[in-house]
Amino acid sequence: MTLAASPARGRASAPRRLLLIGNPNSGKTTLFNRLCGLRAKTANFPGTTADLRVGRLTPGRDGAPVEPVEVVDLPGLYSLALDLPESRVARGALEGIAGEAPDGAILVADATNLVRHLRLAGELARAGARVVIALNMIDLARGRGLTFDLERLGAELGLPVVAVSARRGEGIAALVAELRRMLDGEVAPAPGPPAGDDETLEAWAEAIVTASVGGAHALGSGADTLIDRLDETFTHPIAGLLVFFGVMAALFWSIFALATVPMDLIEATFAHLGSWLETHLPAGAVRELLVGGLIGGISGTVVFLPQIALLFFLITLLEDTGYLARAAFVMDRLLCRFGLPGYAFIPLLSSHACAIPGILSARLIPDRHDRFATILVTPFMSCSARLPVYVLLTGFLYPNRPAMAGLAFTGCYLLGSLAALGTALVLRRTLLPGRSRPMVLELPSYKLPSLRVALASAFEQAWSFLRTVGTVILAICFVMWWLSAYPRAEPPAAAVALASEAAALESSAPERSAALAAEAATVARRAQQEGSFAGRLGRLVEPLFAPLGYDWRLSMGVLTSFAAREVFVATIAVLVGAPDDSEAGVLERIHRATRDDGTPLLTPATAVSLLVFFVLAMQCLSTVVTVRRETRQWKWALLQLGWMSSLAWIGAFVAYHGLRAAGIS
């Protein structure tokens, strides 16, 4: 096969490439972070359908110049032979990525459960791959009384074996040295197990472990009453559910409680920057663009960075403890009533950060109908891009009442979840008929989570969020500012009159003069916005959203956030215009903004209507594209877009008119 072809072939420009391969829960990601540091990127290689993490092997500590080596982190898999997406991706990557065969593979094997992990080594050997085995979690295995004859193990396998503990960073240098030997062509493909079926492979792996691993539990871990008790509690119909809700409540509480300080800092920094520019730059289009357009828009988005980083940090920590696999079984009992498989729990949970990783993780669901149903309902979960809108509006509805704002927040999450379950129920009775498949899941060992892995995940997501802010959102802020600033209009007569009155009173009554000048500026700005391109466009779409209680600015906000929800706050911030009071935070300015007729921009009824709209609407072009890619049909992506948009419009309409009928306007 290709891997065996020519290990030291010269590739002038492309770096050498190693594949990191292993079972789920083998500690593969921890080892990846050890080998490559935190600076991994996600890449979509031609010929593979998956986004794979790619890192560079960190150069040796001796400072010797070394050629660049790329490490590709393949999704965790149990076997190369399965008809599952991760197995297909791995087979494809072994054949070659973009026509380039890899220079070798690192198999991460869990030393505490070697027989199962060696099956994969056997499959790789059968495929003719050059492999170095990283015998991971060696510290845990030795702690359980296992002894390893590494030389014998290597000889039996015909492969180099290096004992490592990715968690503690032990054995990494030895592993890198062995990888360099492989890159130099000094590692030959192993003879591998005799040809045969699953049982042959199993017997081969078992014989090797029997010959080279000692200790009472070499072939099994034996009884462990503490783990049994924990498992029973976490999967219990009542206790398990209570623990689950407790853990989730703690998770979301931490996100909001811990994020407050950095969020306030970010807002204050941007507000100071804005007022500094206001005083140090000459009046004109450049100052307006910087202060009103870019700083206003960007600060309205960047302020949510702490929450996004925290969410990923905490979910990764939780996943690392081993608890989430148990929670999946608790959710299985609930979800299967709505036609969703228990496997859907992980996609649905990740979607609270972002629907895209959620949809991608749905690949692990074996049944097609189960998988499609999960993909179609996943975007109903409240993702972090909705947070800006939720924070803005719940803060408006319940100013200075954080408990009530928190409840309203929870209500948004619940509404999204109910819409997801209801949609699943409808789908399983119409387009995707049938019951969900029963669940089988490995329950990984409980362990202390790794801060390093959680930090890496938070860093990666925060960076990807900042990239969006730096590109798409920056561009939209620029365009929105231009649309709202041009064509330039002369100040109306009323504004001119107010301004001259203010000038006349400047020395005799300075306070009155300042108030008049501010009023003149407001009148002039409103006239400018009304005549601007944004004003005209907004009025064009206003009839569609007027039944929901939105004026042209809010309609424009909904329209521009069609591509990405997080743009909404930025758009409104830009449209509300340059601040009269630069020191006020962007959220506060939006809360105080008025419509053209002088009535408040936001009322309780419009705020609730907007909340309902943003909970239910798709409003994310990247998700639409991802759904198309994962289902391989536009039909599903467009059906989902249409369904969610209609549901959002109807929900917002009912909420708005319901509240008005109840006397709340």
Place this chain on the structure above:
Amino acid sequence: MLEPLERPSGALELVPLCRLGAGESARLARRELAEGEGCLLAAMGLTEGCRLVVRSNGDPLIIEVRATRIGISRRLAERLLVRSEPRAAP
């Protein structure tokens, strides 16, 4: 619930996995599964003839195959037929 199946050959009877209590061990004899359902089980080590120990009999049923703990939803455990093994002396 399924009744134990009598083997005409007089071999040990086959019972659904979910009949075993916590701590009991057995060997997997037959998987009455739809197409495609069995391959993931096999990859996790649940091949025919493998020895397993029931750790907890609830929903999910938690079993151990070598050092791997696997949760199996009860609906599926009803369709895995095993040959019970006598409890090992303590």
